[in-house]
Amino acid sequence: MARRHQSRRRGLRENPELDITSFLNLMVILIPFLLISAVFSQVTILELSVPTSAGASATDKPNYTIEVIVRKAGLELGNGASVVAAIPKENEQYDLEKLTAMLIRLKTDYPQKDDATVLMEADIEYDTLIQIMDRVREAEVPDENSGNVQKLVLFPLISIGDAP
Numbered sequence: 001m002a003r004r005h006q007s008r009r010r011g012l013r014e015n016p017e018l019d020i021t022s023f024l025n026l027m028v029i030l031i032p033f034l035l036i037s038a039v040f041s042q043v044t045i046l047e048l049s050v051p052t053s054a055g056a057s058a059t060d061k062p063n064y065t066i067e068v069i070v071r072k073a074g075l076e077l078g079n080g081a082s083v084v085a086a087i088p089k090e091n092e093q094y095d096l097e098k099l100t101a102m103l104i105r106l107k108t109d110y111p112q113k114d115d116a117t118v119l120m121e122a123d124i125e126y127d128t129l130i131q132i133m134d135r136v137r138e139a140e141v142p143d144e145n146s147g148n149v150q151k152l153v154l155f156p157l158i159s160i161g162d163a164p
Helices: 002-012 021-040 096-109 126-137
Strands: 067-070 074-078 083-088 115-120 138-142 149-153 157-162
Touching: 067 126, 074 096, 083 096, 096 126, 096 138, 115 126, 126 138, 126 157
Parallel strands: 067 115, 115 157
Antiparallel strands: 067 074, 074 083, 138 149
16 A cells, blocks of 8 residues: 555656756856957968978069078078178067168168068077067058158068078
8 A cells, every 4th residue: 555655646746847047047148258259359361481492583583582580599680691680689588670670671672572581490489480570571660741650561471491
């Protein structure tokens, strides 16, 4: 007889309902947040080329090669055969302003030149590479007349490689 009462009690139990109210509240907050934050993350792709040792030279291209060599001791500006200028580190920082001034001077000397090579030693930080590539690509020059800052395109075609 005890078995009959137990079976009746089990049969009378209802399955509990699943309460998903808190989960829906979380989704209402999380989905707009993810959609809003996705707008701010942008990826910029910069096309680079790796320098090759065997290259066909064209007659319309200038023979001058611009190389920025990043070393632990400082920056070197070369012409492909020798080092033209050396910029030592100051206070453990690369002097990017001097580099920009030299690159602007090179651009005025060779206005048709659009390519440059950035060569790096091992164990140089990635952020340093990006900063130097930005300086080689373009420079911000103040305009004397209006006082605004203009972007001057220097050498937008950048090749990267290992320093010799």
